Amino acid sequence: MFADNLLSLVIWLPILGGLAVLAIGDDRRAPVIRILSLVISLATFFASVLLYTRFDAKTADMQFVELSPWIEAFNVNYSLGIDGISLLLIILTTFTTVLVIIASWKVIQKKVAQYMAMFLIMEGLMVGVFSAMDALLFYVFWEALLVPMYLIIGIWGGPRRVYAAIKFFLYTFIGSVLMLVSLIYLYYKAGESFDIQTLYAVKLDLTEQIFIFLALFAAFAVKIPMWPVHTWLPDAHVEAPTGGSVVLAAIMLKLGAYGFLRFNIPIAPDASQELAFFMIVLSLIAVVYIGLVALVQEDMKKLIAYSSISHMGFVTMGLFLFNPQGMEGAIIQMISHGFISGALFICVGMMYDRMHSRLIKDYGGVVNTMPVFAAFMLLFGMANSGLPATSGFVGEFLVILGAFQVNHWYAAIAALTLIFGAAYTLWMYKRVIFGKVANDKVKVLTDINARETMLLATLAIAVLVMGIWPYPFLEVLHVSVDNILSLASVSKL
């Protein structure tokens, strides 16, 4: 019955499922809640896999299109559709949610239903963002997402959770308001339409484009986050529970980059070309400046948070190179970063559950007591350093190839990540994992159990498959990326 509404299914199944879980809402029934949540997330994941198998990689048209009026007075429609870019991001979302629910199995003991429900609802909302073809619908999903994430940090977070939650909320909310303004402006320019593809055709002069670009930039750059509006992210990560960090790093950061792809570049192509240098410079600052900041972090979560910002620099740079290698590399980097940063946050979470500390200095010699865990973390650490045959290499490699074609200095500066990425990741790894047993707490650590092993093994397989054979990931992108690039190359002036 959902054959024609597969996208709606992937959006609403977890949202309605989440509400149902919320309704059960009693910690005495926690085991049932966990299993139910897992079943819902698995069902959603399989539904999204159906999207992949039924996807036609040969057309640039939006697929799985759904259209029905929503607020007719303002010509707002419930309009959905995806291209290859959305497709990969949707699968990343559903995949990650399954892992988050498994990762939270034992750790979350209080308000289990609320916690699980938040993640399921977020899942649906994020898929909504990636498939909305109506700008206002996009905006609604986008803003709605703030609430569950705010609650996750604010309720299940660490000691400074309230500060972090408010910083997160205000930072992203201020950007969003400017986005709304520019969307409303575009609505009138387009003859009262929020249809995204209609907006692509709206004629805009350069000044208009630049204003719109910058207003959207305020929303998207904060989300990614780009330097210098990144300082909310380390705080949010440090305070967020593991699941929150995973979703934040693996998916939420990509919303911003997706926004650039779906809105800025096609709607303001001339401004995008005009401001490409500005975007690339900010991206390179992210790679270098943030890479160095990551090096000296004392808190593992902060370190990975900074590492995320640095890696997202590759994404924003790749998008604004305007060649297929750069853009495909950027999208691959988004997916890969989802796997790797998610895995690293889960790893830190596993250590935190046992030691109740995230400070590097409290660790040392973990390999002696947790050898299996150490092996997995090494793989993810190497992936984070961009080692070939892991997914971390593919995106960076393609972006560097793309960058060299535009300007060899872009490539040279970006390639510094080869050194910085390895330095901050492996130096942390050395201090935490290698060495003699540092203290009595490390001495009594127990290695990961079967559930945890399965969790990390799943991510390890994802990281390796994508590194050894990125072909199937790239294949669904080509036509969609070419479409965006051709929109970007047609001047509106």
Place this chain on the structure above:
Amino acid sequence: MFGLSMKTIYLLVPLFPLGGALLAGLLGRKIGRSGSHTVTILGVAVSFALSAFVILPDVMSGNTFNGTVYTWGVSGGIPIEIGFLIDGLTATMMVVVTFVSFMVHIYTVGYMRDDPGYQRFFSYIALFTFSMLMLVMSNNFLQLFFGWEAVGLVSYLLIGFWYTRESAIFASLKAFLVNRVGDLAFLLGIAAIYKTFGTLDYAAVFAIAPQYASQTLEIVSGVDWNLITLISILLFVGAMGKSAQVPLHVWLPDSMEGPTPISALIHAATMVTAGIFMVARMSPLFELSTTALSVVLIIGAITALFMGLIGLVQNDIKRVVAYSTLSQLGYMTVALGVSAYSAGVFHLMTHAFFKALLFLGAGSVIIAMHHEQDMRKMGGLKKYMPVTWITMWIGTLALIGFPGFAGFFSKDTIIEAVHTSSIFGSGFAYFSVVTGVIITSFYSFRLLYLTFHGKPRMDEHTRNHLKESPLVVTVPLVLLAIPSIVIGALYIEPIVFGDLFGNAIFVLPEHDVLATLKESWQGIGQYMAHGVKALPFYLMLAGWLGAWLCYIKYPHLPGVISKKFAFIYRLLENKYYFDHFNNIVFAAGARLTGRLFWRLGDERLIDGLAVNGSARVVGWVSSLVRHIQSGYVYHYAFAMIIGLFTLITFFLHG
């Protein structure tokens, strides 16, 4: 063979060690110690057998192969593929890699017998063999880089194998990061190739490279560089990292923190020669740029001379061999610089055998000495360990280039080639490689005399327990000693003067120094007769004599000399202060900059001034307009809506 196509056989060669690595790594606990070493040894044995007895003969009979295994990915319509290129150069490397690896696998059974990480070790060295094979068998730059980084990974894992030792885990991190500096340049070189030629396939790139010989790239505005020169130098910087050329050599001596079998396999015989192999493979590019060749030549000459000098003052038996490796890698690089690629690869091959032998011999000594590595506490070991002693002598004679031994043929060819060359830097290089001979001879015999000859200097307890190593250790020594003697005489003709490498190596006629040597080539007898009349032979004898005087005849002499030349001695002992410089400038510098960006940039400026500052401004403004501030959310919401309307009005009518 067995009805398998050659392509399948090529595929099996790397897959057997990979299978062994996976079995030992993932199921190590289940299959146990003997299970682990059995599967990995079998894996590499099959690889060796296929390489030496199927592929090499097949290649020698003229069958080369260049084909795709699978498509890795496509971007911008350009496919990037994983595939094999099998020719004389590849086949030679495959045989060398699998043979040394095979020997090291067997040796490890004895050397690591009591180590709790036994299975893990076998898994790593098998994984290394797989990675190295993928590197040498590649037919494209992507896979080359894959193998390149993969051997770096295994090297990192093995240097830090004893992960509770601070010095080991420091050395492994250092090795990885220093190599990454080279890799950065290497990757940019690949990106430049991709941009210029639109493909990463060797054959395609080499075919059209000559058309781009005079194309330039504007480095900064107004400064044009020859594109091929730039590409070649970028690739060579990658080689400098992996093959430990000055100034990226600093990781190799520290890598001796790893277990000795991997010092032999990875840090002497195979991985560190990947850079040499790579430049030889890229000869169609390097030939187009004499500038790049001169850079290669000068870097190689510096490494050959100055790293050998450090070897003179080392007291750790493994570190002497390590500095010797650095110096010999310099020789190979020098050969590449004068376009004598096949001589470089020939020295790579002979060196792989005798240097692996020397390292494994040193390891045998270390076992007997209960993991004491300081030569000042050794002496007189020859009567306790005759097999180790004799094989070490053979290795030494091969290393110093004693006529008839393997190293003689390869090293003399290099020296002659440099002598014949007229490229910029060849004068200095000739001085380096000739002076290097006396240095090599001196430190090699110093090692032999201090370790095996003279009076025993170890304590009573150690001396009473001295004994020859078990068969699993000595058999590989003997099996490596045989090629250390004969391989030079056997292969100089096919490799240097013949066409074993066929089209694998490309040399412009005006660079072809080996062609000049070939004219006077009259067989190995004549070559040796000429050798004993030439300068290097007497320098070698002089070094030998010097070592004998210093360490046998007048043992107090070294102390006197080191006091007399205290400045030079300190300079050498501190390895020209490279480590100090790197620690202060790069390591501490990066941390300082990072802290500055973090504390000043992020916390003070962005958070302090911008974020909290605007909060303060808001606080100040609101203190003025306190009377309209009620604390009710709907008031704020109202204010926001007004603000929104103002903005929209501004946009629509502005």
